[in-house]
Amino acid sequence: GENVEQHPSTLSVQEGDSAVIKCTYSDSASNYFPWYKQELGKRPQLIIDIRSNVGEKKDQRIAVTLNKTAKHFSLHITETQPEDSAVYFCAASLGSGYSTLTFGKGTMLLVSP
Amino acid sequence: SQTIHQWPATLVQPVGSPLSLECTVEGTSNPNLYWYRQAAGRGLQLLFYSVGIGQISSEVPQNLSASRPQDRQFILSSKKLLLSDSGFYLCAWSVQVGNTFGSGTRLTVV
Numbered sequence: 001g002e003n004v005e006q007h008p009s010t011l012s013v014q015e016g017d018s019a020v021i022k023c024t025y026s027d028s029a030s031n032y033f034p035w036y037k038q039e040l041g042k043r044p045q046l047i048i049d050i051r052s053n054v055g056e057k058k059d060q061r062i063a064v065t066l067n068k069t070a071k072h073f074s075l076h077i078t079e080t081q082p083e084d085s086a087v088y089f090c091a092a093s094l095g096s097g098y099s100t101l102t103f104g105k106g107t108m109l110l111v112s113p
Numbered sequence: 114s115q116t117i118h119q120w121p122a123t124l125v126q127p128v129g130s131p132l133s134l135e136c137t138v139e140g141t142s143n144p145n146l147y148w149y150r151q152a153a154g155r156g157l158q159l160l161f162y163s164v165g166i167g168q169i170s171s172e173v174p175q176n177l178s179a180s181r182p183q184d185r186q187f188i189l190s191s192k193k194l195l196l197s198d199s200g201f202y203l204c205a206w207s208v209q210v211g212n213t214f215g216s217g218t219r220l221t222v223v
Contacts, residue, residue: 032210043203043214044157089157095210100147100172105156 002027004092006104014112019080021107023090024072032095033066033073038087038106047088048075051095080111115140119204119215126222132177132191134218136204139185144206146187148179149214151201163187194222 003026013019025033031052036044050057050064050073057064061080066073077084087108091101119136126132138144148160159172161179169179176195180188187204199222205212 034211041219043216046211046213049211093210099210100159100162101212103157103159 002030002092002102004090004102004104006090006107008107009105010108010110012110012112013080015080015082017080019077019084019109019111021075021088021090021109022072023074023092023104024070025092025102026071027092027094028068028071029094030092032093032099033064034091034101035062035064035075036089036091036103038089040086044089077109080109082111082113085109085111115206115213117204117206117213117215119218121218122216123219124221126194126220128196128222129193132189132194132198132220134189134202134204134220136187136189136215137185138206141185141206141208143184144208146181147205147207147212148187148189149203149205151203153200157203161189196222198222 006023011019034049035047037047038044048059048062048064050066052068055066061078063076087106089106090104093099093101116139145164147162149157150160151157161169161171163169163181166181166184177191202218204215
């Protein structure tokens with residue numbers, strides 16, 4: 001089955017800096033890659049996703065890049081703010097209605113004012 | 114629009130007691146439904162998923178079971194809780210790709 005590795009497990013940055021979280025996956029058939037943000041005690045929420053037919057997707061201060069050849073994808077957050085502090089999860093799936101998501105173990109991002 | 118309801122929000126149960134957590138989805142038909150567990154400070158572990166009424170797939174053998182008696186209802190159960198069953202339980206749904214999560218149930222087994 002699919003295996004998703006996520007690094008780093010913890011990331012501390014100063015407000016205004018950029019943050020990058022990286023994930024690798026094992027199943028070359030995976031073609032859907034979402035990122036979730038989970039604030040303390042709350043549910044994970046989808047913040048951005050990418051399909052394998054594109055290499056990069058951007059939404060304001062967040063962007064995701066995908067390298068299918070190397071089987072890795074990354075989340076980039078620019079101009080970080082304290083409210084970006086949360087746990088971020090990457091995931092991978094086959095992208096069909098019956099496929100399940102395989103999640104990484106999460107990255108705790110701490111943005112200091 | 115679609116909404117997902119999950120209850121209760123918190124639950125404290127003694128070891129050996131039964132468990133029933135319920136999840137319902139509104140605004141969509143024939144969704145895929147999922148139960149995840151998240152231990153404190155840990156990742157999301159998929160427990161069960163269902164692609165239709167009465168169809169349950171188990172990802173991890175354990176002390177829990179799931180049922181889908183109606184199209185938009187998903188129930189997580191246990192006959193006898195263990196201390197290790199403590200955690201944050203999340204229900205989720207999808208139609209095509211991705212998961213949308215419910216607000217979760219924080220279960221503490223004492």
